[in-house]
Amino acid sequence: MREETTTCCIAGGGPAGMMLGFLLARAGIEVTVLEKHADFLRDFRGDTIHPSTLELMHELGLLEAFLKLPHSKEDHIVARFGDDEITVADFSHLPVKAPYVAFMPQWDFLDFLAERGREQPSFHLRMQTKAEGLIKQNGRVAGVTAMAPDGPLSIRADLVVAADGRSSDLRAASGLPVEVLGAPMDVLWFRLSRNKSDRNQTFGQVAGGRFFIMLNRGDYWQCAFIIPKGSLESLQVRGMRAFRDGVVALSPFLQDRIAELRSWDDIKLLSVAVDRLTRWWTPGLLCIGDAAHAMSPIGGVGINLAVQDAVATANLLVAPLREKRLTDTALAAVQHRREFPAKLTQSMQIAIQNRVITPLLVSRGPVTPPLPLRLLQRFPLLRRLPARLIGMGIRPEHIGPALRPVRPN
Numbered sequence: 001m002r003e004e005t006t007t008c009c010i011a012g013g014g015p016a017g018m019m020l021g022f023l024l025a026r027a028g029i030e031v032t033v034l035e036k037h038a039d040f041l042r043d044f045r046g047d048t049i050h051p052s053t054l055e056l057m058h059e060l061g062l063l064e065a066f067l068k069l070p071h072s073k074e075d076h077i078v079a080r081f082g083d084d085e086i087t088v089a090d091f092s093h094l095p096v097k098a099p100y101v102a103f104m105p106q107w108d109f110l111d112f113l114a115e116r117g118r119e120q121p122s123f124h125l126r127m128q129t130k131a132e133g134l135i136k137q138n139g140r141v142a143g144v145t146a147m148a149p150d151g152p153l154s155i156r157a158d159l160v161v162a163a164d165g166r167s168s169d170l171r172a173a174s175g176l177p178v179e180v181l182g183a184p185m186d187v188l189w190f191r192l193s194r195n196k197s198d199r200n201q202t203f204g205q206v207a208g209g210r211f212f213i214m215l216n217r218g219d220y221w222q223c224a225f226i227i228p229k230g231s232l233e234s235l236q237v238r239g240m241r242a243f244r245d246g247v248v249a250l251s252p253f254l255q256d257r258i259a260e261l262r263s264w265d266d267i268k269l270l271s272v273a274v275d276r277l278t279r280w281w282t283p284g285l286l287c288i289g290d291a292a293h294a295m296s297p298i299g300g301v302g303i304n305l306a307v308q309d310a311v312a313t314a315n316l317l318v319a320p321l322r323e324k325r326l327t328d329t330a331l332a333a334v335q336h337r338r339e340f341p342a343k344l345t346q347s348m349q350i351a352i353q354n355r356v357i358t359p360l361l362v363s364r365g366p367v368t369p370p371l372p373l374r375l376l377q378r379f380p381l382l383r384r385l386p387a388r389l390i391g392m393g394i395r396p397e398h399i400g401p402a403l404r405p406v407r408p409n
Contacts, residue, residue: 033126214251226361
């Protein structure tokens with residue numbers, strides 16, 4: 001087995017892994033990021049770049065270049081309950097450089113970070129390389145074993161970061177305890193073409209027993225159809241025609257293109273899971289992003305929490321990594337910094353799941369907006385609260401002075 005060495009080895013090229021790799025390399029730390037796929041093209045990945053993440057791009061001096069990528073802007077989030085249209089959040093009042101949500105395919109976001117990373121001499125991105133196991137030495141994690149296109153590989157590192165998602169192989173190998181919180185729903189992802197006469201706004205539509213979200217991706221709609229957990233098989237038994245009719249009943253303007261869904265092969269299942277580690281680290285290993293706390297898709301906050309984890313990790317660990325004095329206390333400090341925001345966000349998601357989503361999914365009669373949403377409609381000023389919670393999150397991170405680029409003498 002070939003062997004390499006680095007200072008920090010990151011498993012997973014998602015938002016957490018790519019942002020952390022870029023920030024550490026920008027600060028002069030030798031870093032290797034492992035991504036098991038050949039590219040970042042996955043339709044089921046989240047599209048929502050929230051104001052908190054856009055503010056970080058501004059602090060890095062990258063916002064102008066970032067916003068040249070194809071995207072749409074939404075400073076209001078709208079949901080329709082039957083015939084009632086509710087503005088759920090108003091981001092326009094947030095005190096940031098970009099007070100809106102940017103809807104951008106996640107692969108563009110990750111490609112952008114990868115390109116910025118490659119500009120740093122200490123950044124190494126290995127595509128089609130899957131982290132499979134942990135190397136342990138003297139009671140601590142000392143690296144990873146991986147499978148690369150040209151064969152098995154071992155990478156020795158002062159720090160291994162598991163950012164390889166909710167089904168993290170490294171998390172499983174670590175034996176760190178997981179608390180499963182549960183989710184009552186799954187999501188069916190599919191795409192339908194978008195006509196120029198369609199509305200521009202990304203929106204959600206709720207009607208008896210059905211919850212449908214459409215994300216504007218320019219020339220097509222990325223659609224999320226929320227179903228009770230484990231109910232896909234019963235939908236398939238009823239047939240594709242019944243499913244298409246259900247979509248059109250929610251959004252009649254799709255009638256002229258719903259036939260684009262030819263079979264169940266055109267629909268991908270995203271199994272929703274909400275869980276979290278009770279401890280994010282073991283000596284030599286740290287878990288962040290979905291590997292530490294898998295989020296519900298409610299609010300589209302997962303990508304942004306992952307980025308916040310990466311920034312906090314870089315802020316707290318860049319000096320110990322640079323000076324070769326990484327300690328367990330430093331790893332515990334990352335969890336201490338980010339555990340409260342993750343727990344509180346999950347608690348809010350679970351409350352919405354139990355009090356809003358579950359009753360809507362089992363309802364078969366006329367749907368009326370829940371009381372909190374009716375209050376948002378009646379008192380527009382209240383819309384700033386969900387905008388703050390969704391758009392900025394709990395305890396937003398900032399690019400600290402330790403992450404400034406190291407300049408050669």
